[in-house]
Amino acid sequence: MILQIDPGALIILFRETAVLFAIYGIYVLSLNLEVGYLGLPQFGKVMFLALGGLTVGGITTKIALEIYKATIASQLGIDPLADIDRYCSAYQYQTVTIINNIFSMSPLYGTLFFLLSITLAALLAGVFGVLMAGPALRLREDYLGILLLVSAETIRVITTYTPPIACGVFGAVVPDPFAWMGSYRPWGYLAITALFLLLTLVILERLGNSPFGRALRAIRDAEVAARVFGKDIVKFRVRVLATASALSGVAGALLVFYNNFVNMGQFVPLYTFIAWAMLIIGGTGNNIGALIGVAVYYALERIISIYKESIRSIVNVDPIFFQYIIFGIAIILVLMFRPQGIFGEKPSKTLSRNILEKLRKEV
Template sequence: MILQIDLNTLLVLFRETSIIVAIYGIYVLSLNLEVGYMGLPQFGKVMFLALGAIAVGGIATKVALLIYSHVISSQLNISPLSDLDTYCSAYQYSAIGIINNIFSNSPLSGLAFFFMSITLAAILGGVFGVLMAGPALRLREDYLGILLLVSAETVRVISTYTPQVACGVFGAVIPDPFAWLREGRQWGYLAVTLIFLLLSFVILERLGNSPFGRALRAIRDAEVAARVFGKDIVKFRVRVLATASALAGVAGALLAFYNNFVLMGQFVPLETFKGWAMLIIGGTGNNIGALLGVVVYYVIDRVLSLYKEGIRQIINVDPIFFQYIIFGIIIILVLMFRPQGIISERPVKTLKRHILAKLRAEA
């Protein structure tokens, strides 16, 4: 059964998939820095995605409510920050609608709110990454993985059932900093996410090919030998966790702006293992492979979603569980026949390409 899709629907599908791929591309690139380069058992990665969302829905949005409180009070006759329970349950959409109207007429205000939110997300993620570096220095890999997993769940549960964080179970409606783009908002946001993805890729690629990146690989492959040669393992782990966590926080903020809504209950451990699945499929220790894994994952995900009714008629199974089965089979096949992923880890570039070619020719 061939699904008929008109051009406009296909464009929307391409746009929405590309935005998600760009956001999760940043997320998986940060995971690759920890897992592929450093070899850390990062099983609590979703925590930093959630912290990025908290920075937007729980901090930046409250700042916006404080700044525009006089306008909101004059139009709705309420003070949102004085009674958060009532605001979260009854007045969110009205209050945020007023802020969106302001942003639609003032692009600079919207952009200021956006960059403030991204900065807060990076800082919050980075700070928690440094805090988690303490246990990373003292625990064995298996215990560290368990601790990170439990920490992520703790953050999710506390934030979900604490309205003061991001409106708890109600979820937090967040202002749209790109409301001034109007009909072109989604295409504009695609450009924004692609720019952040490109910046993240360039930074991590240069980092991976630097002496710092070579040291990370040395620590991953032979920690004792790296320590003997004078590498400070503590400093490297702290820097890696801080950098990767800050990037994951940015990804969480971008995801929140994509949804224009933050529901902390969505940041379940499955989000961590989705990132691992993408990384395993694409290849660890390779930024291009990591991005390719994200693309492959979401292309398959979208195809299965489009044909879910046909799948249901053929095998009579819930399409969601069928997706889990398919990805489980793919991961097993990758681990059996190509454990290095689609693109294997490449040697570190220490010289320019033309210099390497010249040296090979001379040899």
């Protein structure tokens, strides 16, 4: 049965899906750098997405509360940071509304808040990525995967049940830095996330086709040979983990600003394995393939959500579980018949033969 969808609702559906595609595109591209290029068993990827959310909900929001506490006190008669439990349970929405009103009248303040949040999210996640590089140098692949998975769960549990961090189980309402856009805010945020995705794709494409990217592939395929040829494996792994983690932190911050809310309990391991599913379907070692995997995932997810009642009447399965079944089957089929994904890895782009010969003559 074909459902009749209102054109206005269809436009909104497309816009919201495009925003999520851009955010998760950044997330999956960063995973591809670790898995597709370097071959790390990154099973704790959601940890760095959570750190981006933690930065916005637990750090920069508190900075905004401190900056505007006089205005908040004059209107609500409270100091939010003086009694964080009371603030989290009773005054979040009123307080954030006051800050949003300030941002709506001052685009500069809202933009500075957004840039500060993105920068700190990248720094915090990048630092944790460097810290995780230590175990990455000493553990075998299977043990490293287990450690990263456990580390992600540890951070989720600690931040969820520690109210002073990001309001714990209540979740943290965050200010909207683009309140000044008014009714154009949804489309404006789509443009911003698309710009971040484009920048990420350009940077990683240039990185992957550089000598650095070719060295990563060499380490992935033959680590001993790479060592023999003088490649410092430690430095390469540290740089990759720092870069990919920072990008994941940016994606986490963008996701929180999309929802204007963050609950640290939402960052379950499923987020890691959804990213893996997207990457496997699209193709590891190929940035365009990774984005195609994200697009395929969201296309199927939206189709299932639209026709969920029809699906329920036919197969008598909850659409949520049916979605997992479909993607499980898709991954199995890809691994069986096209293990390289829809778009497999391609050789790194190098200079043409004519340019190389010209450079040799100049030398």
